[in-house]
Each structure stands twice: as structure tokens, then as C-alpha cells.
Amino acid sequence: MRSSGFSFIAPLLVLMVFAFNLPILYMLGLAFWSKGQGFTLEHYEGLVEAPVYLRVLGNTMRIALIATLANVIIGYPLAHWMRGLQNRARLIAIALVVLPFWVSILVRTYAWIVVLGNGGLVNRALMWLGLTDAPVSFLYNELGVTIGMANVLLPFLVLPLFAAMIRIDDRLMQAAASLGAPPRTIFWKVYFPLTLPALAAGTLLVFILCLGFYVTPAILGGGRVPMISNLLDTLINQIPRWEQASAISTILLIVTLLIFAAYRRLDRKASA
Amino acid sequence: MSDIRLEGVTKRYGPVAAADDVDLSVAQGEFVTILGPSGSGKTTLLSLIAGLNRPTAGRIFIGGRDVTEATAQERNIGLVFQSYALFPHMTVLENVLFPLGVRKIGGAAARSQALEALKLVRLDGLEGRRPSQLSGGQQQRVALARAIVFKPDILLLDEPLGALDRKLREELQVELKQLQRTLGVTTLLVTHDQEEALSLSDRIMVLNHGKTQQVAAPAEAYLKPANRFVAEFLGIANFVGLDGGRTGLVRPERVRLGPGGVNGGRPARVIEAIYLGQMVRYHLAIEGSEGAPIVAAVPFVGRAWQAGESVAVSWDAADIWPVT
Ligand SMILES: Nc1ncnc2c1ncn2[C@@H]1O[C@H](COP(=O)(O)OP(=O)(O)O)[C@@H](O)[C@H]1O
Ligand SMILES: [Mg+2]
Numbered sequence: 001m002r003s004s005g006f007s008f009i010a011p012l013l014v015l016m017v018f019a020f021n022l023p024i025l026y027m028l029g030l031a032f033w034s035k036g037q038g039f040t041l042e043h044y045e046g047l048v049e050a051p052v053y054l055r056v057l058g059n060t061m062r063i064a065l066i067a068t069l070a071n072v073i074i075g076y077p078l079a080h081w082m083r084g085l086q087n088r089a090r091l092i093a094i095a096l097v098v099l100p101f102w103v104s105i106l107v108r109t110y111a112w113i114v115v116l117g118n119g120g121l122v123n124r125a126l127m128w129l130g131l132t133d134a135p136v137s138f139l140y141n142e143l144g145v146t147i148g149m150a151n152v153l154l155p156f157l158v159l160p161l162f163a164a165m166i167r168i169d170d171r172l173m174q175a176a177a178s179l180g181a182p183p184r185t186i187f188w189k190v191y192f193p194l195t196l197p198a199l200a201a202g203t204l205l206v207f208i209l210c211l212g213f214y215v216t217p218a219i220l221g222g223g224r225v226p227m228i229s230n231l232l233d234t235l236i237n238q239i240p241r242w243e244q245a246s247a248i249s250t251i252l253l254i255v256t257l258l259i260f261a262a263y264r265r266l267d268r269k270a271s272a
Numbered sequence: 273m274s275d276i277r278l279e280g281v282t283k284r285y286g287p288v289a290a291a292d293d294v295d296l297s298v299a300q301g302e303f304v305t306i307l308g309p310s311g312s313g314k315t316t317l318l319s320l321i322a323g324l325n326r327p328t329a330g331r332i333f334i335g336g337r338d339v340t341e342a343t344a345q346e347r348n349i350g351l352v353f354q355s356y357a358l359f360p361h362m363t364v365l366e367n368v369l370f371p372l373g374v375r376k377i378g379g380a381a382a383r384s385q386a387l388e389a390l391k392l393v394r395l396d397g398l399e400g401r402r403p404s405q406l407s408g409g410q411q412q413r414v415a416l417a418r419a420i421v422f423k424p425d426i427l428l429l430d431e432p433l434g435a436l437d438r439k440l441r442e443e444l445q446v447e448l449k450q451l452q453r454t455l456g457v458t459t460l461l462v463t464h465d466q467e468e469a470l471s472l473s474d475r476i477m478v479l480n481h482g483k484t485q486q487v488a489a490p491a492e493a494y495l496k497p498a499n500r501f502v503a504e505f506l507g508i509a510n511f512v513g514l515d516g517g518r519t520g521l522v523r524p525e526r527v528r529l530g531p532g533g534v535n536g537g538r539p540a541r542v543i544e545a546i547y548l549g550q551m552v553r554y555h556l557a558i559e560g561s562e563g564a565p566i567v568a569a570v571p572f573v574g575r576a577w578q579a580g581e582s583v584a585v586s587w588d589a590a591d592i593w594p595v596t
Contacts, residue, residue: 174324175357177344179371179418189370193361 031247043247053231053248060228063142063217064210067149071157071206074150076199079161097158105152109219112148113139116220140222148216153209157202164198197269204263208256228252274335274425274458275300276321281330283316283482290316291327292482298426303452303459307469308479309505314462315354317479318428321460323347335425345374350419350457354430356411358403364390364414365399371422389421390414392451409440416448420455427452429461433468445472466506470494478502495523496593503595508567511595518594526591527568529554529577530584537584540566542577552576556585 034040047053082093100108115121116138123135138144168191176186214229221227228248235245276298283291290313298304306314319325321332323344331340339347359367368386372378377385390396393413403411412432419427432448433441449472452459463469469476470490478485478493478501486498497503500511503521510522530537543565544555552572555565566585577583 169355169357171353171355171357172359174319175351175353176359176370177324178322178349178351180345180348180374180422181370182345185374190359
């Protein structure tokens with residue numbers, strides 16, 4: 001039985017190995033290979049010696065962290081608010097959260113240029129209100145990149161969080177109230193701990209996605225906010241220095257896998 | 273310890289009155305059961321007393337204090353939910369410690385108080401478990417321990433035994449009654465099971481469509497129901513015609529059976545004889561009567577009548593209760 005099942009998926013497996021896994025392995029291997037020399041760690045040494053690489057890596061981590069934090073600060077209250085809605089309003093809210101999934105990420109990112117640009121909606125509103133004299137530059141800096149990433153990734157946090165919140169029985173909060181707990185205690189001792197696994201899982205997922213983000217930093221950063229994926233683009237398409245690129249990719253992959261392992265553990269706890 | 277008084281308590285959900293002008297007094301230390309079919313407003317009434325809900329009209333007094341506008345946390349009430357509502361992310365002990373922590377009782381004092389409550393409900397040794405690792409009966413006891421650990425003024429129980437199987441339910445009924453007597457806490461229990469209501473309580477309040485039907489001691493409600501609904505809800509009811517077109521109630525235990533042809537009894541035929549252990553229940557068709565069969569419950573002593581046999585049926589005039 002097992003062998004017949006295997007023969008069914010074998011062609012697919014061959015395709016996967018040759019089309020996806022081998023190129024990845026080849027790419028990872030490049031980082032440890034030097035022409036004429038064989039195995040080497042010199043590309044990693046190169047990374048350490050040229051501080052720009054580590055700076056970009058650190059930069060990426062920081063922006064990812066801020067965007068993730070912004071996501072949590074917006075996403076948690078949003079999911080909680082959705083939980084309290086009546087059926088119809090809730091459906092509309094879910095649709096509004098999911099809607100961005102159906103719009104191309106390029107369109108959404110360019111939309112931010114319209115909103116945040118010097119002559120954009122936000123700046124015109126600020127100047128009309130007299131809050132600023134000159135336009136605030138939201139674009140082509142870290143702020144724009146962070147706003148754009150937070151927006152694009154919001155559904156990845158809100159949906160699992162909402163799913164966890166909706167599973168919490170209202171009677172648990174009522175029980176806590178009947179046992180004498182004030183609203184603050186009910187939130188921190190009962191409600192929040194029950195959403196924590198989903199919150200942690202969603203946060204890690206968003207963080208991982210932030211790390212590898214390309215389109216939004218490229219457009220909203222205008223080439224002035226270097227993140228890992230944009231650096232890789234330069235190293236591969238422009239310079240090109242494939243070995244350096246693969247060394248960076250290897251580091252990014254390891255970091256991502258570590259975070260993903262943590263995510264899996266939390267996710268299993270969340271669904272238990 | 274406190275008494276409870278409801279005055280004209282009404283709760284409307286749109287056109288539905290889940291509680292409709294309910295008056296009730298529960299004395300200090302008394303055990304009162306609210307009995308009614310599903311949807312009659314029992315849970316609504318408890319949630320109003322617990323402060324999880326505000327009445328549309330009427331006033332609620334606990335220990336003489338008007339608490340109608342007080343929040344749940346200001347009322348010091350122990351409430352056991354129909355679904356137990358244990359905190360799934362806490363252990364048994366943490367669940368029982370929760371109301372103490374809220375009251376700023378901590379450390380060894382809280383711990384020993386919690387363990388004592390768990391001992392009262394015979395759960396000692398399970399304090400490290402999660403609710404999901406317990407059986408239904410054990411979860412029920414945790415909910416009970418959590419509701420009594422902080423020495424509440426009153427204890428409210430919403431169908432606490434409803435989800436358990438029969439044997440366990442009967443065991444826990446006895447325990448609950450003993451526990452209530454030990455603590456001397458004013459208790460209001462809600463159930464749709466009339467046997468539970470009759471066996472546990474000092475008094476019962478029968479509820480239907482949010483309206484009080486009767487408040488009385490169990491035996492009185494059973495034998496002298498205020499109306500037809502109470503008569504039928506509390507057990508098997510035989511309705512017999514009385515002079516002047518009125519209707520009378522005769523309970524099955526009050527119906528006497530004798531051999532057919534004996535003077536003084538109405539001739540009847542046995543339709544069905546159901547053996548119940550100590551008792552046999554007969555369904556009897558009175559000869560010349562078109563009405564519903566008469567049900568008799570007779571102690572089983574050696575021999576039972578068989579279906580199809582002719583018997584004589586009689587009851588004392590004193591055992592008839594007129595109902596409207
Ligand atoms: N939150 C609510 N919103 C609307 N109707 C409700 C609500 N809670 C209860 N009801 C209605 O009130 C009536 C009594 O409900 P409930 O108190 O739960 O009855 P019981 O506990 O006796 O089964 C039912 O008709 C129910 O549909
Ligand atoms: Mg109910």
C-alpha cells in the first residue's frame with residue numbers, strides 16, 4: 001500500500017526536488033564554495049568585514065520589529081472589537097480585513113504613495129488643519145516602509161487572533177465578574193491569557209514575513225531604506241556577487257527557521 | 273449570609289419577557305429551587321440576582337441592601353454556571369484561588385483556604401490538574417469549590433447537575449444538600465428536573481414563561497398545586513371531574529386498586545402495568561369514561577395486576593385537590 005502511494009506522488013516529488021530544492025541547495029552551497037579552492041568560509045568573513053551587510057541585517061530586524069509591534073497595537077484592539085460585533089457587522093468587518101488579500105500588493109503599496117505623498121491626502125489634511133506648514137515626508141524613509149508593511153501584513157495577525165477570541169466563551173468573563181473581579185482583572189487574568197498563544201503565533205508569523213519583504217520597502221523606501229531582500233536584489237541582479245548573496249540568505253534562512261520553530265510550538269499550544 | 277428579596281423583577285428582551293414581575297423572598301440559610309421548563313427564564317433570573325444583567329423593572333435586595341444597580345463584583349455572590357465556566361488556562365487550584373486573589377487574599381492563607389474548599393467537595397489531590405483533564409462530575413465540583421471558597425453571602429446554582437448521568441447526579445444531590453447545610457449559606461438552585469427540586473429544597477418556585485406559578489414547600493406544591501401547569505410539571509397528574517364542572521387532581525400514589533366487582537370502587541380495565549422496582553405503575557381505563565387513562569402507583573407486594581384484567585379504582589375525597 002505504501003509503495004503504491006509513493007509511486008503516485010513520485011513524479012511530483014521529483015519535480016519538487018529538481019525544480020525547487022536543488023536550486024536552493026545549490027544556492028546555499030554557493031556560500032561555502034570558492035572557485036579553485038573548494039570549501040571555504042571566506043564569504044562569511046566577507047560579511048563580517050563589510051559592516052554594511054550586518055547593518056542592513058540589523059536594520060531589517062529593527063524595521064520588522066517596529067512594523068510587527070505596530071501590527072499588534074492596531075490588530076489586537078481591532079480583533080477584539082470585531083469579536084463584540086453583531087453577526088452582520090462582524091461579517092462586514094471580516095470582509096474589510098480580508099479584502100486586501102484580494103488586491104495586488106503592488107496596487108496597495110502604490111496606493112500609499114497617493115495617501116502619504118507630499119501632495120497626498122494626509123499631508124493636505126495636516127496643512128489644511130494648520131498642524132504643519134510644510135509637508136511631512138512619510139515616503140522614501142523608514143516611516144513609510146513601516147506603515148506600508150504594517151498595513152499589508154495586518155490580516156495575518158488579525159485573522160488568527162480573531163479566531164482565538166471568538167472561541168472564548170463569554171461565560172468565562174461573566175464567571176470572573178461573579179467571582180468579584182473588576183474589568184481590568186478580567187481582561188488581564190482571563191481574556192488576555194486565552195488569546196496569548198494566538199497573539200504570539202500571529203506576531204511571529206508577521207515578523208517572519210516582514211524579514212523577507214521586498215515590494216513594499218522597494219517602492220515606499222525608494223531605494224533609501226535598505227532591507228535584506230533589496231540588498232539581495234542588488235547583489236544578484238546588479239553587482240553581481242552571488243556567493244555573498246547566498247551567505248546572507250543562509251543567515252536569513254536560519255533566523256527564519258528558528259523563529260518558525262518557535263511559531264510552530266506556540267501554534268500547537270494555541271490549537272490545543 | 274444574607275437573605276434575598278425580589279420585588280416585581282422584570283427583564284425584557286424585545287417583545288419577550290424572560291422574567292415577568294417576579295416576587296420572591298429567600299430567608300437566610302434557606303435552600304430554594306427555581307423549577308421550570310427550558311426557556312422559562314431561570315438563567316435570566318439568576319443572572320439578574322448575580323448582577324450580570326440589569327432588570328428592566330423591579331428591585332433586588334440582598335441582606336436588606338438594594339443591589340439593583342450594583343455590579344456583580346459588589347455583590348459577593350457565589351455562582352455556579354450551567355456550563356461550569358472553569359478557566360481553561362488555570363489549574364484546579366488556580367481556579368479556586370482566583371476569587372481569593374481578587375479579594376487580595378494571597379500566600380499561605382489563600383492556599384489553605386482553597387485546599388479546604390477542595391476538600392469539602394472531595395477533590396483533594398487533584399489541585400494540579402487542568403479542567404480539561406477532569407470528568408464532568410469533577411469539573412462540577414471545582415466550579416462549586418470556586419463558588420464557595422470566598423464565603424459568599426449567597427450561592428446561586430444554575431442546573432449544576434444537569435450535564436451529569438443519573439447515578440452521579442443522585443450522589444451529588446446528597447452531597448450538595450449536606451454541603452449547603454454545613455455552610456448554612458442561602459442557596460438558590462435552578463433546575464428543570466422536578467425530582468431534583470422536590471428532593472433538595474426547603475421551598476420551590478415554579479416558573480413558566482417568566483411568570484411565577486407557585487412558591488411553596490415541595491410537598492405542598494406537589495399535592496396542592498396552584499394550577500394545572502404546576503400539577504403536570506411536578507409529576508404525573510390524574511384530573512377528575514368534580515361537582516359543578518370543576519376539575520380535581522389526584523396523584524397516582526393516592527389511587528387505590530382492588531379486585532374487580534368490589535363495592536365502592538369504579539370498575540376499570542388495566543391497559544398497561546409497568547414494573548418500577550418498589551412500585552408498579554398502572555394505566556387504567558375507567559369503564560364508561562372517555563377521558564384520559566387514570567394512572568395509579570401502587571407498592572409492589574408479591575403480585576401485580578396484568579394488562580386486560582378488571583379492577584376497581586377508588587380514592588378518598590380528602591386526596592382530591594381542586595385545580596383551575
Ligand atoms: N441575551 C438574550 N437575548 C435575547 N433573549 C434572551 C437572552 N437571554 C435569554 N433570552 C430569552 O429569554 C427566555 C428565557 O431564557 P433563559 O433564562 O435562558 O431560560 P432557562 O434558563 O429557563 O432555560 C428565552 O426565551 C430566551 O430566548
Ligand atoms: Mg438556563
